[in-house]
């Protein structure tokens with residue numbers, strides 16, 4: 093799209109990097125024929141200012157579809173769940189499974205306290221070896237005292253200091269200290285990073301070593317949420333397949349995902365389809381949530397499915413347990429209008445509440461995917477959504493999208509060019525007299 097000369101001369105120049113967003117957009121307009129669609133679609137002044145406030149070298153913003161899944165019955169309350177996603181079928185799947193479980197008591201959830209961890213790695217320059225562990229642990233109270241001024245407001249909210257652990261990595265001759273802090277409604281990245289930085293000098297003084305790095309860990313194994321449901325097998329009855337048979341096939345499919353890591357990765361990706369979409373709608377750090385989820389799935393050395401299913405008599409049970417470091421304040425959460433609206437729609441939960449909703453969404457996504465997989469297969473649903481997109485790219489808009497999608501499905505049109513040609517004829521056939 094851009095010539096090499098343009099890349100060097102224009103985009104690495106100060107004018108581009110440091111100028112206002114409109115200047116960058118003018119440069120794009122001048123240097124990049126073909127950007128009209130992008131420039132035209134992102135012209136909202138408020139959103140342009142927001143983009144500038146949020147990221148560096150902003151040139152616009154990207155509209156991702158936002159839909160509402162549900163209603164989901166979670167802990168006795170009905171929720172419509174805001175999901176921001178580019179993937180078709182995510183919202184339909186979540187709503188389908190939500191409807192199924194809502195007719196049988198819904199989903200029950202729980203969450204641990206939102207405890208995050210930060211690590212400080214100290215090179216052993218004084219030759220203490222593993223004996224340094226005791227020296228550091230013995231200084232736990234001094235380390236805590238050092239942190240208290242910065243933890244005070246978190247302590248006042250009911251969070252704050254939750255202890256520390258020390259370990260020794262022989263191969264690198266490094267001590268590492270793990271600080272644990274309850275961050276209440278925040279994700280906590282900045283607080284954890286600041287805390288780790290704050291104790292650097294004290295740890296160097298105690299050990300005679302040198303700090304290599306100090307940063308939070310995205311593992312979040314102490315920030316766990318759970319969701320569970322129970323369904324009578326007869327609720328899974330479908331033409332050509334008994335409810336019990338479907339339930340047994342779901343249990344088997346989930347068991348395979350616990351044992352086969354290739355399958356587990358995709359199984360968990362499906363769970364994240366809903367969770368990441370909720371995270372994006374609530375302007376949370378999607379990468380942090382995904383990193384924690386995948387690390388948890390691999391915690392015993394093999395990637396395993398995060399959910400479990402089992403049968404008791406004629407009842408199918410499903411459950412999901414995973415770290416869900418969701419925040420309802422801090423980062424971009426507070427000031428992005430979509431995020432504020434999304435949280436209001438969920439009745440402004442606290443961070444634990446939001447992580448419980450996320451666990452329920454993940455489990456519903458998983459139930460719908462497993463049911464489709466062991467019954468009709470997932471392509472069937474995807475094909476109808478593919479037809480909808482084909483209908484749009486052929487030129488259909490508004491009510492025409494649905495009507496022309498039927499034509500695409502009926503006539504098994506697969507390619508964009510065929511869809512466009514047929515659309516022209518279809519429009520003529522349906523032109524008002």
Ligand code: NAD
Nearest residue numbers: 249275276277278279280281282283377380421422423424
């Ligand atoms: P933040 O820096 O905005 O801090 C949260 C703020 O909320 C604090 O100032 C806190 O005092 C305040 N607050 C008000 N009410 C609160 C309540 N009830 N509970 C808790 N805090 C409350 O945000 P953060 O959570 O420290 O960091 C999140 C951001 O950091 C995200 O944008 C994330 O992408 C980014 N980040 C992530 C990583 C990582 O994941 N490795 C690293 C660096 C930065």
